[in-house]
Amino acid sequence: MIYHLRQALLAMRENLTATLATLVTMTLTLLMLGAVLLLTLNVNRTLAQLESQVEVAAFLEDGADAAGLLQTARSLPQVSAATLVTREQVLTEMTKDSPYTRDAAALVGNPFPDTLRLRVNRVGDSRTVAAAVSALPGVEDVEYGAGYVDPTVKTLTAVRGVGYALVGLLLLGTLFNILNAVRVAMYARRNEIAVMRLLGATRAFIRMPHVIEGLMVGVLAAVIALAVLTPGYLQLVGRVQQLAPVFPVVTDQATLMPVLGGVGLLGILVGLLGSLFATQRYLQELE
Numbered sequence: 001m002i003y004h005l006r007q008a009l010l011a012m013r014e015n016l017t018a019t020l021a022t023l024v025t026m027t028l029t030l031l032m033l034g035a036v037l038l039l040t041l042n043v044n045r046t047l048a049q050l051e052s053q054v055e056v057a058a059f060l061e062d063g064a065d066a067a068g069l070l071q072t073a074r075s076l077p078q079v080s081a082a083t084l085v086t087r088e089q090v091l092t093e094m095t096k097d098s099p100y101t102r103d104a105a106a107l108v109g110n111p112f113p114d115t116l117r118l119r120v121n122r123v124g125d126s127r128t129v130a131a132a133v134s135a136l137p138g139v140e141d142v143e144y145g146a147g148y149v150d151p152t153v154k155t156l157t158a159v160r161g162v163g164y165a166l167v168g169l170l171l172l173g174t175l176f177n178i179l180n181a182v183r184v185a186m187y188a189r190r191n192e193i194a195v196m197r198l199l200g201a202t203r204a205f206i207r208m209p210h211v212i213e214g215l216m217v218g219v220l221a222a223v224i225a226l227a228v229l230t231p232g233y234l235q236l237v238g239r240v241q242q243l244a245p246v247f248p249v250v251t252d253q254a255t256l257m258p259v260l261g262g263v264g265l266l267g268i269l270v271g272l273l274g275s276l277f278a279t280q281r282y283l284q285e286l287e
Helices: 002-014 016-053 066-074 087-097 100-108 123-134 146-188 190-198 203-243 253-286
Strands: 055-060 079-085 115-120 139-143
Touching: 016 146, 016 203, 016 253, 055 066, 055 123, 066 079, 066 115, 079 087, 115 123, 123 139, 190 203, 203 253
Parallel strands: none
Antiparallel strands: 055 115, 055 139, 079 115
16 A cells, blocks of 8 residues: 555656646635535525515405415415414504504505415415415405515526536536546556556556545545635625624534535545546556
8 A cells, every 4th residue: 555655646746737737626626616505505594584584465355255265375385374464453563663554544444455474485486376376266466575586586596506507517627637637647657557567467456556646636625625615614604794694694513514524525536536437448448
C-alpha cells in the first residue's frame, strides 16, 4: 500500500497542472452543489411556511347551505383544514383593524358574507382548490391570492430546476476532468505499465496508484469545499437573521449535517469512480 501511495503522489506531482485543474473544478462543483442544496432547504422551509399561511377564501351567497359546503370542502384531497366564518365573525375581525367598520355596518347593515377558509396541503394546490370550490352552488366568489401565490410557486420551482441542472453539468464536467487526468498520468507511465504487464502484474496492482490518486483528489476537494461552504453559509445565515428575522432560514444541525456530509461523500465517490472508470478504459485499450 505504501508503494501505491508513493506512486500516486508521484503521478500527481508529475501531472500537477491536470491535477490542479481537476481539483479546482471538483471543488467548485461541490461548492455549487452544496450552495444549491442549502438553497433548496431554505426554499422548502419558506414554501412550508408559506403553505401554512395561504388560505383559499370562498364567499358564500345569502341563504347558501354553509354546513353542506363546509363538508364538501373538507372532502377535497388538497384541503388540509376548513372552517366556516360567519358574517358576524368577519365583522368582528374587521372591526379590530378598523374600529369604524361596526359604525358603518350599523347604518347600512353587515356587508360581509359567510366565508369558508380553506388551508391547502401545498401552495400549488391553491388554484386547484379555488377552481373546485368556485364551481359549487352557493359560492359567490373565491380568493386565494393568485397575485403572489402563482409567481411564488413558479419562481421557487425555477430556482430549484436551474440549480440542479447547473450542478449536473458541473458534475459531468468534473468526471471528464478526472478521466483525462488519470489517463494522462497512465499515459506518462505507459512504458512502466508495459513492463509491469510483461512481468505479470495484475490489473488491480497497475490500477491501484491511479485509483488512490483519484480518491485523494476527491477527498481534498471535499475538505476544501466543506471548509469554505460551512462557515460561509453560517455567516450568511447570521446576516439574514439580523436583516430579516422573519425569514425561516435553516440553522439546525440535524438538517444541515446530512446535506454537508452528503456533499463531502459525493466528492469522494466522484473521485473514486472517475479513476476506476478511467483506468479500466485505458487498460482495455492496451489489450
